[in-house]
Amino acid sequence: MPEQTLAEAWGLVPAVLGIVAVGLVLGVVVAVVDRIVVFGASGAAVEPIRSSARLLVEQRRTTLAPDRLLWRTGCVAVPTLALLSLAVVPVAGRTLWSTGADLVWFNAMEALLWAAVWLVGWGPNAVHALTGGYRFLGQGLAYELPLMFALITAGLAAGSLRTTDVLAAQERLWFVVTMPVAFVVFVASAAAFAFWGPFAAPAAADIAGGVTSELSGVDRLLVEAGRTVFLGASAAMAAALFLGGESGPWLPGPLWHLLKTLAVVAALVWVGRRMPVLRPDRTVEVGWMVLVPLTLLQALVVAVLVLNGFYA
Amino acid sequence: MLSDLSGWAIAVVAVLGALSVAAGVAVFVVDSMARATFALLASFLAVAGVLLVLDLVYLAVVTALMMTMEMAIMAVFMIMFMMNPAGLMPMTMVHNAKGSAVVGAGAFVVLTVGIWTIDWPTRNPERPxxxxxxxxxxxxxxxxxxxxxxxxxxxxxxxxxxxxxxxxxxxxxxxxxxxxxxxxxxxxxxxxx
Structure with missing residues (x-):
């Protein structure tokens, strides 16, 4: 039964529309929680909607001699990739698309975000935006390898790269218990891919907003929506890969997954908003000297457990 | 192998193949480092799409993943080594045109001859x-x-x-x-x- 994909169960078009709707709702949820943590609860529920509507009608400004083709491509790619990464995140126990390489698909969409965000920085032909784009890549060099090892660790324990198989392997024990390092690295990398919280240096105030500095109107809406949707999608993926997804007593499965996703979002925003922005030139050494060995060790521990039949 | 595919799949493979060649040509036609980089990426992504249609999902996704990261790292090297790190001034993407044309044509001939003359192994009847x-x-x-x-x-x-x-x-x-x-x-x- 869980082998069936969402597209087969609902039909292709309704399933795609459903996933897009889920993505947008997750994005709004992230924006609302963020607003509550920063400014308090008053008006938080309508604020993302209101500012989106304002950006939609805002006139777009431009810069001198921008590379318009690449700029627009980058702006459209950011939310598109965020939604595409949702294709392998289980919704109601099924993924939109199920292949033997779901985890790699998710990681590939993240890697394409590198290209997209760099393009957003490159396009306007402006120094702050370009600096932000290069900061994003510089940070990426620090967290990409630990993130890959974290994803592979979950796949290793499940014996499959298919998300639904990873879900099924956690019926007895959530993966977060045996792979806490992988869980933390996965969530932190999600924040870094959305250049959000402590990883917001690519869009920091010291470079006047960085990659987002020259964005206005629809372009800004697309990029900001892409960031929040990606954070929401990653929270849902983290809940599925490490927190058992739908497993839980009394309540129906999808509700459990939703609650766990909300918990991850809340924790991510609450912790992320309380940390200072990391300097991008200080992240690579930490990534390679601390996180790579730690995640490799984590994978080794899990591999030994797999050989001992711990997850069987 | 092609006989297993539906007509639609063959059409998509043909379109993606043409797209990858066109994007590959664009690498040498455009006059900006960034556009050349991303034309190359588009070409690789089209190849990944072909693999996807052939139902080789892992290879397709890994191709997209690796090539994207390669292009991103190329952008990092661009700022490290170029006189014009932003690359905003128009510049030609072709160097040593005659020599590279000879090498390119030679490689094309070798690959084409190889593809048509090698006795490729026939696949087992059932797919994995x-x-x-x-x-x-x-x-x-x-x-x-x-x-x-x-x-x-x-x-x-x-x-x-x-x-x-x-x-x-x-x-x-x-x-x-x-x-x-x-x-x-x-x-x-x-x-x-």
Whole structure:
């Protein structure tokens, strides 16, 4: 039964529309929680909607001699990739698309975000935006390898790269218990891919907003929506890969997954908003000297457990 | 192999193939480093799309993943080495035009002759249930030696590239006797060493 994909169960078009709707709702949820943590609860529920509507009608400004083709491509790619990464995140126990390489698909969409965000920085032909784009890549060099090892660790324990198989392997024990390092690295990398919280240096105030500095109107809406949707999608993926997804007593499965996703979002925003922005030139050494060995060790521990039949 | 595919799939493969060649041509036609980089990426993504249509999902996704990261890292090298790091001034993407045309034509002839003359193995009648698993078993089993050799060669390439790229070695960082407690770096790393 869980082998069936969402597209087969609902039909292709309704399933795609459903996933897009889920993505947008997750994005709004992230924006609302963020607003509550920063400014308090008053008006938080309508604020993302209101500012989106304002950006939609805002006139777009431009810069001198921008590379318009690449700029627009980058702006459209950011939310598109965020939604595409949702294709392998289980919704109601099924993924939109199920292949033997779901985890790699998710990681590939993240890697394409590198290209997209760099393009957003490159396009306007402006120094702050370009600096932000290069900061994003510089940070990426620090967290990409630990993130890959974290994803592979979950796949290793499940014996499959298919998300639904990873879900099924956690019926007895959530993966977060045996792979806490992988869980933390996965969530932190999600924040870094959305250049959000402590990883917001690519869009920091010291470079006047960085990659987002020259964005206005629809372009800004697309990029900001892409960031929040990606954070929401990653929270849902983290809940599925490490927190058992739908497993839980009394309540129906999808509700459990939703609650766990909300918990991850809340924790991510609450912790992320309380940390200072990391300097991008200080992240690579930490990534390679601390996180790579730690995640490799984590994978080794899990591999030994797999050989001992711990997850069987 | 093509006979297993539906008409739609063959059409999509043809379109993606044409797209990848067109994007490949665009690499040499455009006059900006960024556009050349992303034309190349578009070409690779079209190839990944072909693999996807052929139901080789893992290979398709890994192609997209690796090529995207390669292009991103190329952008990092662009700022490290170019006189014009932003690359905003129009510049030609062609160097040594005659020599590269000869090399390109030679490679095309060798590959085409190879493709049409090699006695390709015929596939078993039934398709594998999970091509990812089959690929993993091949890499970790019958093809392990060749994959290990490739892995070591790639690793050596990475090290050589880094050695060539960096102007500073450990003697610059830790002194002539390698005795300094803390490295003398222009940009301090994230760890307090």
């Amino acid at each position: 249930a999970d091509s990812t698993r089959q690929l993993g078993e091949a890499i970790m089993g019958s093809h392990m030696l060749v994959m290990l050799v490739i892995g070591i060669a790639l690793f050596a390439t990475i090290l050589a590239g880094t050695v060539l790229a960096t102007a500073r070695g450990r003697y610059d960082r830790f002194g002539a006797g390698l005795t300094a407690k803390r490295p003398d770096d222009p940009v301090p790393g994230g760890l307090r060493r």
